[in-house]
Structures are given as C-alpha cells and as structure tokens.
Amino acid sequence: GLSRGAGSRFVFIASFSAHEDARSYYGRSKLAMEQALDPARDLIIRPGLVLAPAGGVFGAMAAQIRKRRIIPLIAGGKQPLQTIHIDDLCAGVVAAVERGVAGRLLLAERTPITMREFLELLAQRLHRSPAFLPVPAWPIFWVARVLEGLGLRAPITSENILGLLALRSADTRSDLAMLNLTPRSAEQSLRDLPL
Numbered sequence: 434g435l436s437r438g439a440g441s442r443f444v445f446i447a448s449f450s451a452h453e454d455a456r457s458y459y460g461r462s463k464l465a466m467e468q469a470l471d472p473a474r475d476l477i478i479r480p481g482l483v484l485a486p487a488g489g490v491f492g493a494m495a496a497q498i499r500k501r502r503i504i505p506l507i508a509g510g511k512q513p514l515q516t517i518h519i520d521d522l523c524a525g526v527v528a529a530v531e532r533g534v535a536g537r538l539l540l541a542e543r544t545p546i547t548m549r550e551f552l553e554l555l556a557q558r559l560h561r562s563p564a565f566l567p568v569p570a571w572p573i574f575w576v577a578r579v580l581e582g583l584g585l586r587a588p589i590t591s592e593n594i595l596g597l598l599a600l601r602s603a604d605t606r607s608d609l610a611m612l613n614l615t616p617r618s619a620e621q622s623l624r625d626l627p628l
Contacts, residue, residue: 443475444530449515449541449603451479456595472536476529479603480522481515481541482551484622495628497588498556502563507594509567510549513602515541518622521614528612538608542616545602551619558623570598 451463467477484491497504517525517540525540546554549565556563574594577587609615617625 442535443470444526445470445475445477446526447477447479447537449479449481449539449601450596450599452599452601454599454601456599457592459592459596460599467537474535476535477537478522478526478529479537479539480525481517481603481605483519483522484516484619484626485519486627494552494555495559498552498559498561498563504552504556504563504565505568505573505589506549506552506565507568507573507589507597508570510547510552510565512548512597512600513545514548514551514600514619515543515545515602515605516551516619516622517541518617518625520625521616521622525609525612525614525616528614532612534611538612539603539605540608540612540614540616541603541605542618543605543609544618546619548597548600554620554623558626558628570594 445466447463447467448460450457450460451467452460453464455461455464470477482491483489522540525538529538552565573589574591577589577591577594580587581591616622
C-alpha cells in the first residue's frame with residue numbers, strides 16, 4: 434500500500450489513457466494507481482496530451498514529424514485528441530491544490546480535434562510537409578508484435594497502437610470552470626511552444 438503521514442494527501446498526475454476500457458499497459462497501470470488512492474482525500478489529475486518543449490509522447494510525435502517523410506495514421510487518424518499546454522497544466526495543479534480539491538479532475542482543452550488534425554498542425558508548426566498515410570490498425574499492430582517478439586524495434590509499438598485505439602474525448606468543462614482555468618487550444622499551444 435501507499436505510505437502516508439498524518440494529514441498528508443497525494444497529488445497524482447494520471448492520464449486520459451487511464452480508464453476502464455484502457456487496452457494498453459500504460460493506461461491500465463495509471464488506472465491501478467488511481468484506484469490505490471483515496472478520492473475523498475487525494476487529488477488525481479488526468480491531463481490530456483501534455484504539450485511541452487521537449488520529452489514525453491508529444492516530443493516523440495514531434496521527432497517523427499521532423500525525420501519522416503511519411504507519417505502513418507493508425508485507423509485513419511480519426512481518434513479524438515484533447516491537449517493541454519504544460520503551463521496550463523501547472524496552473525491547474527496549483528489552483529486545485531490551493532483550493533484543497535480532492536478527487537479526479539480532467540484537464541485539457543474543451544473541444545477535441547482528431548489525431549490527424551493535430552499532426553497536421555504540428556507539421557505546419559515544424560515547417561514540414563510529410564505525407565499522411567491512413568493505415569488499418571490491426572495489421573500494423575500484429576506486425577509490431579512480431580517485430581517486438583523477434584527483439585526488433587518497430588517504428589510504432591503495439592502498446593502505442595493500443596493506446597491510440599482507446600483514445601476518447603472527455604467533458605472537461607465543469608473541472609475547468611471550478612478551477613477558473615481556460616487552457617489554450619492545441620493550435621495556440623503549438624504557437625506558444627519554442628519548438
């Protein structure tokens with residue numbers, strides 16, 4: 434179990450990937466961590482895709498856009514995506530802690546865009562013009578699994594594909610209103626990042 438001192442509480446940064454229908458290990462493990470916490474006392478924040486200058490899933494996406502001429506769009510890139518600029522996420526965490534909020538908060542832009550729309554915006558911001566190629570998810574998943582089983586590195590992992598297939602949008606309006614937080618859109622976040 435978790436160790437805590439008298440009167441202490443945990444602040445856990447989870448993920449939109451953490452939900453009951455999560456297929457990836459990442460999503461399932463984040464959900465298991467959430468379930469180990471006390472929602473009456475602890476604060477669980479599920480951010481959308483965090484947009485920051487470097488690192489994380491977003492950093493890997495930017496690296497792919499920079500170096501590849503063809504970007505595969507798993508299942509056509511139709512998955513809903515909600516983002517949050519790192520500064521907006523930090524402001525939300527501070528506001529929640531200062532207000533003594535407990536339970537789960539969903540922090541991301543209100544209106545989702547598709548994965549394809551996001552990657553197109555990212556490519557524009559990076560001054561790149563890759564070709565976007567829609568590909569079916571399951572054949573690519575099984576190819577990735579075979580390569581992983583052989584100890585070879587695939588351009589996209591089977592875990593990544595499972596995570597993409599489980600993406601879903603969330604209604605963030607009430608949590609944002611409670612914190613008086615208005616996160617930037619994906620487009621504005623990308624403009625504001627030093628990429």
